[in-house]
Every structure is written in structure tokens, then in C-alpha cells.
Amino acid sequence: xxxxxxxxxxxxxxxxxxxxxxxxxxxxxxxxxxxxxxxxxxxxxxxxxxxxxxxxxxxxxxxxxxxxxxxxxxxxxxxxxxxxxxxxxxxxxxxxxxxxxxxxxxxxxxxxxxxxxxxxxxxxxxxxxxxxxxxxxxxxxxxxxxxxxxxxxxxxxxxxxxxxxxxxxxxxxxxxxxxxxxxxxxxxxxxxxxxxxxxxxxxxxxxxxxxxxxxxxxxxxxxxxxxxxxxxxxxxxxxxxxxxxxxxxxxxxxxxxxxxxxxxxxxxxxxxxxxxxxxxxxxxxxxxxxxxxxxxxxxxxxxxxxxxxxxxxxxxxxxxxxxxxxxxxxxxxxxxxxxxxxxxxxxxxxxxxxxxxxxxxxxxxxxxxxxxxx
Amino acid sequence: xxxxxxxxxxxxxxxxxxxxxxxxxxxxxxxxxxxxxxxxxxxxxxxxxxxxxxxxxxxxxxxxxxxxxxxxxxxxxxxxxxxxxxxxxxxxxxxxxxxxxxxxxxxxxxxxxxxxxxxxxxxxxxxxxxxxxxxxxxxxxxxxxxxxxxxxxxxxxxxxxxxxxxxxxxxxxxxxxxxxxxxxxxxxxxxxxxxxxxxxxxxxxxxxxxxxxxxxxxxxxxxxxxxxxxxxxxxxxxxxxxxxxxxxxxxxxxxxxxxxxxxxxxxxxxxxxxxxxxxxxxxxxxxxxxxxxxxxxxxxxxxxxxxxxxxxxxxxxxxxxxxxxxxxxxxxxxxxxxxxxxxxxxxxxxxxxxxxxxxxxxxxxxxxxxxxxx
Numbered sequence: 112x113x114x115x116x117x118x119x120x121x122x123x124x125x126x127x128x129x130x131x132x133x134x135x136x137x138x139x140x141x142x143x144x145x146x147x148x149x150x151x152x153x154x155x156x157x158x159x160x161x162x163x164x165x166x167x168x169x170x171x172x173x174x175x176x177x178x179x180x181x182x183x184x185x186x187x188x189x190x191x192x193x194x195x196x197x198x199x200x201x202x203x204x205x206x207x208x209x210x211x212x213x214x215x216x217x218x219x220x221x222x223x224x225x226x227x228x229x230x231x232x233x234x235x236x237x238x239x240x241x242x243x244x245x246x247x248x249x250x251x252x253x254x255x256x257x258x259x260x261x262x263x264x265x266x267x268x269x270x271x272x273x274x275x276x277x278x279x280x281x282x283x284x285x286x287x288x289x290x291x292x293x294x295x296x297x298x299x300x301x302x303x304x305x306x307x308x309x310x311x312x313x314x315x316x317x318x319x320x321x322x323x324x325x326x327x328x329x330x331x332x333x334x335x336x337x338x339x340x341x342x343x344x345x346x347x348x349x350x351x352x353x354x355x356x357x358x359x360x361x362x363x364x365x366x367x368x369x370x371x372x373x374x375x376x377x378x379x380x381x382x383x384x385x386x387x388x389x390x391x392x393x394x395x396x397x398x399x400x401x402x403x404x405x406x407x408x409x410x411x412x413x414x415x416x417x418x419x420x421x422x423x424x425x426x427x428x429x430x431x432x433x434x435x436x437x438x439x440x441x442x443x444x445x446x447x448x449x450x451x452x453x454x455x456x457x458x459x460x461x462x463x464x465x466x467x468x469x470x471x472x473x474x475x476x477x478x479x480x481x482x483x484x485x
Numbered sequence: 486x487x488x489x490x491x492x493x494x495x496x497x498x499x500x501x502x503x504x505x506x507x508x509x510x511x512x513x514x515x516x517x518x519x520x521x522x523x524x525x526x527x528x529x530x531x532x533x534x535x536x537x538x539x540x541x542x543x544x545x546x547x548x549x550x551x552x553x554x555x556x557x558x559x560x561x562x563x564x565x566x567x568x569x570x571x572x573x574x575x576x577x578x579x580x581x582x583x584x585x586x587x588x589x590x591x592x593x594x595x596x597x598x599x600x601x602x603x604x605x606x607x608x609x610x611x612x613x614x615x616x617x618x619x620x621x622x623x624x625x626x627x628x629x630x631x632x633x634x635x636x637x638x639x640x641x642x643x644x645x646x647x648x649x650x651x652x653x654x655x656x657x658x659x660x661x662x663x664x665x666x667x668x669x670x671x672x673x674x675x676x677x678x679x680x681x682x683x684x685x686x687x688x689x690x691x692x693x694x695x696x697x698x699x700x701x702x703x704x705x706x707x708x709x710x711x712x713x714x715x716x717x718x719x720x721x722x723x724x725x726x727x728x729x730x731x732x733x734x735x736x737x738x739x740x741x742x743x744x745x746x747x748x749x750x751x752x753x754x755x756x757x758x759x760x761x762x763x764x765x766x767x768x769x770x771x772x773x774x775x776x777x778x779x780x781x782x783x784x785x786x787x788x789x790x791x792x793x794x795x796x797x798x799x800x801x802x803x804x805x806x807x808x809x810x811x812x813x814x815x816x817x818x819x820x821x822x823x824x825x826x827x828x829x830x831x832x833x834x835x836x837x838x839x840x841x842x843x844x845x846x847x848x849x850x851x852x853x854x855x856x857x858x859x
Contacts, residue, residue, distance in 0.1 A: 436527040
């Protein structure tokens with residue numbers, strides 16, 4: 112096995128596990144901060160590590176355009192280039208390329224598209240995506256797929272899923288096996304249960320190292336997403352990690368873990384850090400709000416990140432008003448730490464058989480809202 | 486004495502010293518990074534401390550407008566507000582207010598001006614400036630003065646300097662003496678030696694804790710600045726620190742230490758960090774330049790900052806091209822570290838009686854230019 116995965120414990124559908132890679136172990140359920148262009152925005156990699164993050168996501172699309180996979184390979188791979196020595200998962204580039212509406216064309220062979228930066232023409236095939244991810248030295252390579260847009264008719268979803276399955280096979284065949292490295296397949300099928308089943312069956316036959324659930328968090332809303340997650344993870348092998356791509360808000364993650372998902376990635380903690388939003392156990396707050404102007408309390412009492420340990424809400428409010436970069440740095444750090452604390456809490460509760468109480472407490476606090484104004 | 490200063494050693498006109506404040510010791514010659522709005526831009530305060538910086542400069546003008554001195558006082562003073570527990574020097578606000586050309590009016594009493602942020606009306610007097618700096622809990626308070634513009638006629642320079650001297654007296658009288666805190670007077674007189682002497686005599690009679698040389702680095706050029714520095718520091722007391730305001734480039738600093746200056750502040754390291762410039766012992770480089778695109782070498786070999794220890798020029802070039810905040814963070818850190826290493830080198834050479842060799846080597850390397858393209 113190129114990547115070893117252990118399910119240490121089950122709690123109803125939820126799973127506590129360990130994923131072993133060449134660059135270290137990832138405890139699951141795991142959240143992966145996103146390092147789009149070879150950097151988790153506004154964070155030093157040692158700070159990302161200090162949050163407890165054990166794996167990052169890198170974006171093949173962005174890196175293939177700038178600085179280019181060959182340059183990254185020449186510099187010793189993405190870990191060395193960006194000074195992150197823990198595991199890296201890369202997406203296939205498909206999701207970004209598909210979003211380039213007017214600029215791309217899909218055929219059975221692959222997707223031709225124009226760079227959003229300089230208009231340069233590219234042609235992304237399953238084989239090319241795998242080759243790029245190989246050059247990046249990604250620990251977890253993702254198959255190239257088409258993320259079926261929402262809404263899609265049954266026929267559209269079926270056609271799209273079936274092409275993704277043909278691409279999954281080509282991706283798998285192009286992947287070069289190495290110890291501590293692996294490749295994941297991606298389940299599609301939109302919100303149609305039989306298509307999800309057909310997709311899962313296809314992927315299982317190929318026998319991937321892990322399985323992603325794709326085509327969710329694309330506008331269908333949490334209710335519909337949870338409906339799909341009520342059955343989709345169960346269709347995937349018990350002994351392999353399950354990764355819900357691009358998800359999500361804290362309560363999306365808790366709900367997905369309840370339904371048997373092991374891995375997550377989302378730009379939300381860093382993007383929110385750039386728009387003055389801080390996640391807290393009592394729900395998100397916007398630090399630009401005037402109520403924080405003279406508030407001497409930390410953003411979140413009990414949080415051990417530098418923002419909460421060393422600064423008042425008044426200070427971070429002030430930094431935000433002045434558009435100071437330090438505000439983005441501290442909020443991004445806090446938000447990633449919030450996500451990693453959430454995952455640590457989930458894993459601890461799973462280990463101690465108290466996940467039901469954890470979930471109840473989580474929702475209760477989230478709905479309570481921010482502490483009283485001073 | 487409110488602030489104790491020791492000259493440990495002299496080497497021709499250059500001085501090695503120690504300035505004792507309530508928040509710690511400053512070894513001189515010293516460089517002060519600038520924390521305009523209560524943050525050294527794009528730097529955590531612990532990172533600023535890691536560069537070797539022993540004192541910061543805060544801007545009274547910016548802080549009085551946002552968040553306001555009363556709020557900072559309510560939060561326990563500027564050290565606590567911004568999480569910097571070492572010494573802080575604040576300017577008087579005069580320099581920024583004077584630059585608000587159309588928005589300000591100077592009278593004998595003080596300067597009325599409109600905030601550049603919201604147009605709100607303020608009136609800054611020597612007494613008000615000292616009171617604000619007191620509320621900020623600044624270790625070194627600067628007298629309110631008028632930074633005489635360059636060029637100025639002899640009569641303009643004289644009139645301006647004499648008002649600054651009356652304001653210096655009022656500033657001194659408004660200052661509340663406390664152990665470990667002090668107030669500096671500011672010499673003016675433009676490029677006129679007898680006015681510089683008259684100004685120095687005035688200030689010495691008041692008996693400040695330290696003396697700044699103002700009205701330089703305002704467009705007169707390095708040659709003219711050095712001409713003034715050939716005599717201006719000698720007019721000031723031997724046993725008190727001498728601070729050249731707003732200076733400067735690395736070779737400005739070396740030239741000024743040669744002429745007897747002990748303290749410096751400048752936005753250059755952080756501002757350059759936001760415009761892709763890195764200081765090195767072989768002169769400044771612009772990391773956006775295409776020659777760095779595939780360069781696997783550090784920005785400056787031998788530098789111990791995170792940028793130079795952990796990243797290639799190719800990586801920082803890539804971050805810059807992508808407008809990533811991490812580029813600003815790493816370049817700002819490197820540049821401040823460069824300045825602090827420069828000061829450490831100066832102090833070591835003064836301590837070891839090798840300052841002449843140090844200066845010769847410094848200019849030789851600076852003129853050599855960047856390492857060969859790869």
C-alpha cells in the first residue's frame with residue numbers, strides 16, 4: 112500500500128483514524144488549510160504548524176500557471192519550496208479550470224483553457240494533472256474530474272460523472288506508486304443516489320488509496336449536502352479515508368464527521384481573516400463592528416492563539432480600521448487555530464466516546480452568539 | 486535623572502552607549518523600526534524583537550487620530566495595547582501635521598489641522614502633544630517642533646527654529662518627570678551653522694534627557710546632510726544621546742554614526758518590504774526582477790532571518806508576482822533584521838576598536854552590487 116490508513120475507532124458513523132504519509136502522520140478527522148499559491152495566505156509555515164495543522168492543500172491550477180511545476184520540481188518539490196515539511200495534498204486543477212467559464216473547453220481527452228493571468232493556452236488531461244502533481248511532490252494526488260455544477264439534470268449529472276470515472280481510471284494509471292504517496296478518486300453524481308452509487312462502485316474497482324466526495328458545497332445548501340452525506344460516505348470503503356472537498360463552515364464539518372467523513376479543506380479561515388471575520392465557539396464575529404472598539408477582552412476567551420493571548424478586541428478592531436496587515440495575519444492565525452481546535456476536540460471526543468455530548472455542546476454554543484457587549 | 490545614558494566608549498566622533506528606560510536598555514548606536522499605527526507593518530512584535538530591535542518609534546499623529554490617546558491609555562498604554570514590552574519613543578506629531586499643507590494652520594500657540602481620515606478638526610500645541618505622549622506611556626517623549634522645510638531662506642529657518650525653541654521650552658515644562666521616562670529636544674536651523682548653534686544652546690539650557698537633530702533628510706541630499714552632521718552633533722552635550730530623525734538608508738546611518746549620532750528611525754526597511762526591495766550587504770536588490778525567477782540561493786547568504794534561512798530567491802520572487810502577503814512579511818522581517826545586524830556590527834566594531842575597518846568593508850561591499858546572476 113502506498114498510503115497506509117488505520118481506522119482506530121468508530122462511533123456510530125464517525126471515525127477516528129490515522130493516515131501515514133512520507134512526510135508524517137495525519138490524525139483524522141482532519142482539516143487542511145489551503146495554500147493556494149504555495150503559501151497559506153498571511154501565515155508563516157511554522158505558524159501554520161503551530162495551529163496543529165498536520166496537512167496542507169496546494170492548488171495544482173495556480174501552481175502550474177505560477178511558478179510552474181517544473182520550477183517547483185527544480186527547487187526540490189513543493190514541501191521544500193514553501194518550507195512545509197508535513198504532508199501535502201494537491202487538488203487536480205479541475206475545479207478551477209472548470210470555473211473558467213468562457214475560457215475553457217472540455218473534450219473527452221481533457222480541458223483546454225486560457226490562463227486567467229496572461230491568457231496563455233494550456234491543455235489539462237488526467238495524465239498531465241497527475242504529472243504536475245508528481246512534480247510538485249504531493250503526498251496525496253487527486254484524480255482529475257469534472258466537478259458537476261449544481262443544479263444539474265439527472266442526464267447531465269450522469270454524463271459528467273461517467274466521464275469523471277473514465278478520467279479517474281486514466282489518472283490512476285498515470286500515477287507513479289511510491290511509498291508514503293497515494294492517489295484519491297473522487298465520487299461524483301450530484302444529488303442523485305444511484306449515480307453516487309455507480310460512481311463509488313467505479314472507484315472501488317480501481318482501488319484508490321482514498322476517496323473524495325466531490326460536487327458538494329457548490330451552492331446546493333447545507334440541507335441538500337447533508338442529505339447526500341447521509342448515504343454517500345457509506346458507499347465508500349470502510350478502510351480508506353474519505354475526504355469532503357471544499358468544506359466548509361464549522362457546522363458543515365461537524366455534520367459531515369457525524370456522517371462518516373474524515374478529511375476537509377476550505378479557504379474559509381484564511382479568507383475570513385482577510386475580511387475581519389473571526390470564528391469563535393459562540394459563532395463568527397466581525398471585528399470591524401463598532402461594539403468591539405473599546406472592548407478590552409480577547410476575541411475568544413480560552414483560545415491559545417497569539418491573537419487571543421496577546422491582544423484585545425479593541426486592538427484588532429483598530430488594526431482593521433487602519434487596514435494593517437497585522438490584522439490579517441492575526442485573524443488568519445486565529446481562524447486556522449479555531450478550525451484545528453475544532454478538529455482536536457472532535458478527535459478527543461471520538462477517542463473518549465463522548466462525541467454525542469460534544470456535538471450537542473457545539474451547536475448550543477454556536478447558536479448562543481457572541482458574548483454580551485461591554 | 487529621568488533617563489540614564491552612558492557613553493561606554495568613544496572612537497573618534499563615534500560613540501558606543503547604553504540608554505536605560507523603564508522598559509529596558511537600548512544599546513546605541515540604535516535603529517528604531519517604525520510602528521506608525523501601533524504596529525510595525527506586517528510584523529508580529531515578537532518577530533520585531535527577534536530581529537534584535539530594542540526600541541520602537543510610535544507616531545503620535547496617527548495614534549491621536551486612530552484609535553485616540555484616551556483609548557490607548559484605557560487599554561493600559563501603547564506597550565500593552567500593541568504587545569511590545571520594550572522601550573518606545575514617540576514623535577511629537579509635528580512632522581506629519583506640518584506636511585498636511587492645505588489642511589493646517591500654524592500660530593504661536595500651536596497647529597490647527599484637519600484629520601486626513603475624516604476631516605475632523607484638531608489643535609495640536611506643545612502641551613497637547615506632551616499630554617498625548619504621556620497617555621501613550623511613551624518612554625521617550627519628543628518635543629513639538631516645526632521641521633523646517635528644505636530649502637528655506639536664512640530668515641525663514643531662523644524664525645522657524647526660534648519658534649521651535651519656544652515650543653521646546655513649553656514641551657519640557659509640560660512633561661511629567663518619571664523614572665525611566667524622558668523627553669528629548671530637537672535641534673533645528675536647516676543648513677545654517679550659526680542657527681544650529683543657537684538652537685543647540687537653547688536646548689542645552691533647558692537640559693533635556695536627549696537631543697534630536699531635526700530638519701534633515703527632508704530633500705537636501707546626503708552630501709548636504711553630512712555637511713551639517715560634520716558640526717551639528719558636536720554642538721550637543723557629550724553625555725546625552727543624539728538622535729537623527731527619519732534617517733535613513735544604510736550608508737546614511739554609517740555616515741551619521743561616524744559623525745557622532747547614536748539613534749535612528751526610518752520606515753525604509755518596512756516600506757521597502759512592501760515594494761519588493763531587500764537590503765543586503767552587497768546593496769539593495771529588487772526581488773521582482775526576472776533574474777531571481779529560478780535562483781535557488783537565499784536573498785542574502787549568511788543572514789539568519791527566516792527569509793534567508795528557509796527560502797530561495799525563486800520562492801520570494803514567486804510570492805511577489807502573486808502579491809502574496811507572505812512576501813511582505815518575509816521581506817519586512819529580513820530588512821529590519823538587516824538594519825539591526827548593521828547596528829550590531831557597528832556596535833561590535835566600536836567595542837573592538839575596529840570601526841574604521843568596518844566602515845571601509847561596509848562601503849566596499851555595498852558598492853560591489855548583487856551576486857552574479859545564476
